[in-house]
Amino acid sequence: MPRVMAPDxxxxxxxxxxxxxxxxxxxxxxxxxxxxHTRGVPLAEAIASEIETFESIKVPVGELDIGLYxxxxxxxxxxxxxxxxxxxxxxxxxxxxxxxxxxxxxxxRAALDAMSDLGRPAAVELxxxxxxxxxxxxxxxxxxxxxxxTSLDEQVxxxxxxxxxxxxxxxxxxxx
Amino acid sequence: xxxxxxxxxxMGREELExxxxxxxxxxxxxxxxxxxxxxxxxATVSTVFFEPSTRTRLSFEKAAKALSADxxxxxxxxxxxTKGESLKDTVLTLRAMxxxxxxxxxxxxxxxxxxxxxxxxPVVNGGDGAHQHPTQALLDALTLRQRFGKLDGLRIGxxxxxxxxxxxxxxxxxxxxxxxxxxLVGPSTLMPGDLTGWPVTVVSDLDAALPELDVVYLLRIQxxxxxxxxxxxxxxxxxxxxxxRERFARLHAEAVVMHPGPMNRGVEITPDVAxxxxxxxxxxxxxxxxVRMAVLFRLLVDGEAAYG
Numbered sequence: 412m413p414r415v416m417a418p419d420x421x422x423x424x425x426x427x428x429x430x431x432x433x434x435x436x437x438x439x440x441x442x443x444x445x446x447x448h449t450r451g452v453p454l455a456e457a458i459a460s461e462i463e464t465f466e467s468i469k470v471p472v473g474e475l476d477i478g479l480y481x482x483x484x485x486x487x488x489x490x491x492x493x494x495x496x497x498x499x500x501x502x503x504x505x506x507x508x509x510x511x512x513x514x515x516x517x518x519x520r521a522a523l524d525a526m527s528d529l530g531r532p533a534a535v536e537l538x539x540x541x542x543x544x545x546x547x548x549x550x551x552x553x554x555x556x557x558x559x560x561t562s563l564d565e566q567v568x569x570x571x572x573x574x575x576x577x578x579x580x581x582x583x584x585x586x587x
Numbered sequence: 588x589x590x591x592x593x594x595x596x597x598m599g600r601e602e603l604e605x606x607x608x609x610x611x612x613x614x615x616x617x618x619x620x621x622x623x624x625x626x627x628x629x630a631t632v633s634t635v636f637f638e639p640s641t642r643t644r645l646s647f648e649k650a651a652k653a654l655s656a657d658x659x660x661x662x663x664x665x666x667x668x669t670k671g672e673s674l675k676d677t678v679l680t681l682r683a684m685x686x687x688x689x690x691x692x693x694x695x696x697x698x699x700x701x702x703x704x705x706x707x708x709p710v711v712n713g714g715d716g717a718h719q720h721p722t723q724a725l726l727d728a729l730t731l732r733q734r735f736g737k738l739d740g741l742r743i744g745x746x747x748x749x750x751x752x753x754x755x756x757x758x759x760x761x762x763x764x765x766x767x768x769x770x771l772v773g774p775s776t777l778m779p780g781d782l783t784g785w786p787v788t789v790v791s792d793l794d795a796a797l798p799e800l801d802v803v804y805l806l807r808i809q810x811x812x813x814x815x816x817x818x819x820x821x822x823x824x825x826x827x828x829x830x831x832r833e834r835f836a837r838l839h840a841e842a843v844v845m846h847p848g849p850m851n852r853g854v855e856i857t858p859d860v861a862x863x864x865x866x867x868x869x870x871x872x873x874x875x876x877x878v879r880m881a882v883l884f885r886l887l888v889d890g891e892a893a894y895g
Contacts, residue, residue, distance in 0.1 A: 478626075479624035479625065480625055480626070490888055492609060495612075495615065524625065528619065528621045528624070529619065529620075529621075
């Protein structure tokens with residue numbers, strides 16, 4: 412399974428995203444990072460840590476589970492729900508949604524719906540480590556670690572230290 | 588394969604814990620400003636209650652609505668059942684109208700199993716005679732888990748009319764699977780004739796048992812199921828098995844009191860004990876909605892799909 416990003420590549424991409432977020436929002440005021448379960452959460456934590464190193468401010472990090480908002484629920488076996496936890500009220504905050512891979516856009520669509528039940532952010536931005544293309548909805552990312560054009564029979568695997576015990580990105584051909 | 592929820596007797600620890608963990612997430616959803624999620628949009632849940640019920644039916648309907656499902660309420664008193672329509676025709680009609688899941692309550696033990704054979708959608712037992720009431724056991728287990736962290740090692744005394752109680756039958760097997768030790772307390776006339784295979788110990792002296800219990804679970808005296816005919820008198824029952832302030836004081840400081848409702852205040856429980864902070868009655872009601880959401884979600888959400 413070919414690796415396309417080494418641990419250092421991931422760290423550098425997250426560091427750049429951290430700078431871009433602060434630059435675009437002119438600081439960290441009213442900023443909340445919200446990771447989408449599962450791997451968006453450690454990525455959001457990592458971006459918050461990077462921001463802390465140069466801004467000396469810990470931006471609040473929330474966790475969002477979108478299991479109850481999917482549009483393919485009837486076809487998913489044994490769906491596990493993770494906790495949804497917001498450290499602050501999202502209303503009037505600038506929320507940066509964080510996920511590992513942007514693909515069809517349906518996860519992000521579900522995340523936007525889930526968030527609208529939790530509050531009314533002033534703005535929502537999207538940060539992803541990998542954009543692999545093949546969108547099925549009019550959704551784009553504001554911050555992208557790396558664009559990796561893929562074919563539909565490939566899978567992009569992101570692994571995070573906190574979840575998988577290693578960090579990196581791999582491409583797998585499913586052969587289907 | 589269509590899955591149903593009919594009894595706690597065959598539910599293992601893993602299945603119970605899966606539902607309780609799922610219910611935890613729904614407790615969180617119900618605590619939000621907007622306590623509603625779109626998970627079951629487009630699905631229709633039908634409540635088919637041939638016995639009077641307020642809380643269980645409303646709880647299922649609230650659970651369905653909090654998941655954005657539509658609800659069809661079948662009320663036999665105002666339906667064709669009064670014209671002699673059979674149970675089979677009733678449920679087939681509801682299914683033909685688009686019900687995706689049926690919650691069935693019936694005075695006849697086993698009725699939900701029969702319904703499950705007739706329809707091609709999940710069936711949830713909402714209480715069948717004196718037999719089973721599995722969502723009651725789930726909400727009781729959830730309530731105890733919230734209070735004590737886990738059920739392992741908990742000493743639970745179920746007090747009263749065990750013989751006529753589907754709540755007791757459901758709780759005993761669920762509590763046992765989750766690691767609790769169940770003691771049945773009541774007069775012999777209110778005990779089932781045959782306790783073979785039941786993971787319980789039986790005592791008849793409540794006062795002696797109280798100091799050893801972490802949970803006192805009071806069953807309702809079901810006057811409508813002949814409760815009054817099997818013990819000498821109501822005052823006699825209250826004297827021996829009713830929980831009052833004095834008996835409550837014999838429990839250790841962390842012990843709690845539960846009741847499936849509706850309570851007969853002054854019979855199983857005195858009002859001051861019912862309203863004590865260590866009475867979990869309203870927590871049980873609250874948790875009922877969350878566990879029913881978990882059950883509806885698990886039974887209606889199944890299949891396979893890729894997602895990205």
